[in-house]
Amino acid sequence: xxxxxxxxxxxxxxxxxxxxxxxxxxxxxxxxxxxxxxxxxxxxxxxxxxxxxxxxxxxxxxxxxxxxxxxxxxxxxxxxxxxxxxxxxxxxxxxxxxxxxxxxxxxxxxxxx
Amino acid sequence: xxxxxxxxxxxxxxxxxxxxxxxxxxxxxxxxxxxxxxxxxxxxxxxxxxxxxxxxxxxxxxxxxxxxxxxxxxxxxxxxxxxxxxxxxxxxxxxxxxxxxxxxxxxxxxxxxx
Numbered sequence: 718x719x720x721x722x723x724x725x726x727x728x729x730x731x732x733x734x735x736x737x738x739x740x741x742x743x744x745x746x747x748x749x750x751x752x753x754x755x756x757x758x759x760x761x762x763x764x765x766x767x768x769x770x771x772x773x774x775x776x777x778x779x780x781x782x783x784x785x786x787x788x789x790x791x792x793x794x795x796x797x798x799x800x801x802x803x804x805x806x807x808x809x810x811x812x813x814x815x816x817x818x819x820x821x822x823x824x825x826x827x828x829x830x
Numbered sequence: 831x832x833x834x835x836x837x838x839x840x841x842x843x844x845x846x847x848x849x850x851x852x853x854x855x856x857x858x859x860x861x862x863x864x865x866x867x868x869x870x871x872x873x874x875x876x877x878x879x880x881x882x883x884x885x886x887x888x889x890x891x892x893x894x895x896x897x898x899x900x901x902x903x904x905x906x907x908x909x910x911x912x913x914x915x916x917x918x919x920x921x922x923x924x925x926x927x928x929x930x931x932x933x934x935x936x937x938x939x940x941x942x943x944x
Binding site: 757762765807809819822 | 872876
């Protein structure tokens with residue numbers, strides 16, 4: 718069991734470039750989440766998918782889009798990167814039945830210059 | 831809106847000393863409460879969680895936390911800290927009917943001196 722995997726681990730972008738962060742889980746979880754982590758601010762929810770086929774905005778969705786490709790995969794897209802999007806991005810998943818625990822991936826460190 | 835406060839940004843303790851990290855949440859309903867730990871450059875690992883029942887919960891690595899409804903608190907404790915406990919600790923809250931969304935505190939960085 719790999720748990721939650723994220724690619725890439727590191728990425729440097731120039732302002733205005735686009736990219737997609739990939740996330741996959743092999744635990745058959747219903748819900749998936751994208752967070753960003755910035756110093757002194759904890760983790761903030763960007764988007765989430767409560768179940769396959771649904772996506773909703775979180776606390777800081779501006780500048781991002783998501784796709785729940787299937788039950789396993791949940792991608793985060795930056796259409797036109799800005800320096801303010803420099804952050805560490807974490808994907809998480811949760812079964813939402815019996816247990817509400819979220820399982821986190823190792824993170825993607827993104828720098829936008 | 832739900833929120834979590836971790837009033838201590840940085841704490842330093844000596845190895846072998848006891849530890850208490852503070853966490854307060856704000857909302858009226860009964861929350862689900864979590865403590866996560868993050869080692870440098872790593873993802874988050876769940877230490878413990880509280881859903882209902884016994885207000886003192888035991889977690890991994892010798893940690894425990896106590897839910898006190900009257901104080902809206904869920905403080906994390908460890909009787910004797912080890913150097914390997916140096917990390918950042920996050921308290922988080924979730925409410926039913928919110929698609930299991932977590933709201934995190936801003937974190938407390940623990941430094942352990944030998």
